[in-house]
Amino acid sequence: MIFYVAAPFFNVPQNETLTHIEALLTSLNFAYISPRKSGLILKDMTPEHRKVVAPAVYRKNVNDLKIADGVVAVIDDFDPGTIWEMGFAAALEKHHIYTYTGRGYGVNVMLAGCVRGHAKGMPQLREMLNAVKNGTTTDHFTVDAAT
Numbered sequence: 267m268i269f270y271v272a273a274p275f276f277n278v279p280q281n282e283t284l285t286h287i288e289a290l291l292t293s294l295n296f297a298y299i300s301p302r303k304s305g306l307i308l309k310d311m312t313p314e315h316r317k318v319v320a321p322a323v324y325r326k327n328v329n330d331l332k333i334a335d336g337v338v339a340v341i342d343d344f345d346p347g348t349i350w351e352m353g354f355a356a357a358l359e360k361h362h363i364y365t366y367t368g369r370g371y372g373v374n375v376m377l378a379g380c381v382r383g384h385a386k387g388m389p390q391l392r393e394m395l396n397a398v399k400n401g402t403t404t405d406h407f408t409v410d411a412a413t
Contacts, residue, residue, distance in 0.1 A: 267335045267336060267399075268296070268298065268299065268334045269297070269299070269336050270334035270336070271291070271298055271299065271300040271340075272301075272339040272347075272351035272352060272355075273287070273339065273340035273345070273348055274345035274347065275302040275307075280340075280342075280343065283340055283366075284300065286388055287338060290395065291395070294399050295399070296395070298338075299333065301326075301327055301330070304323070306323050308320060327351065331351060331355055332358060334355070334360070335360065335362055336361070336362025336363060336364070337351065337355045337360060337362070337363045338364050338391075338395075339351065339364070340365075340366050341365050341366070341367050341371055341373065341377075342366075342368055352365075352381075353377075356379075356380035362382060362398065363381050363382060364383045364385065364395075364404070364407075365377070365385070365409070367384070367385070367386055368387060368388070372384070381409045382407075383397075383404035383407035384407055385407060390407065394407045
C-alpha cells in the first residue's frame with residue numbers, strides 16, 4: 267500500500283510532525299509519497315518563480331494522489347491544500363483516508379464522511395496504521411464530526 271502524506275510543511279513544528287509520520291510509515295513498511303520531498307517548495311521561491319512552478323506542483327500532487335492507495339492527512343493547522351487533497355482522494359474513491367492530530371482536534375463533518383480512522387497523537391497513529399497493515403478494522407478510531 268502506498269500512502270500520500272497530506273500535510274502543511276511551512277514551519278519547523280509541521281516538518282517535525284511529518285518527519286515522525288514518515289518514519290512511522292517506513293517502520294511499518296508502507297511506501298509513501300510526501301510532497302515536501304518533491305524538491306518543489308513554493309514558500310522558498312520568489313513570487314515570480316512560484317508562478318512558473320505552481321502548475322507543475324499541482325499536476326504532480328494530483329498524479330501522486332492518483333497513484334496512492336490512501337492518504338494520511340495532518341489536520342492540525344487547517345491547511346486548505348491538505349483539505350483539498352483529502353476531498354480529491356475521496357472523489358477518486360480512495361477508501362483508505364486517515365487523519366492525524368497532535369492537538370486533539372476532531373474532523374469536520376464533511377471530511378468525516380470519507381475518513382476511515384482518526385488518530386489523536388502518535389501512539390494512536392501507530393496503532394491505527396498497524397491495524398491497516400494487518401488488515402484489521404480501524405472502526406475503533408472514531409471519526410468524530412467536530413463541526
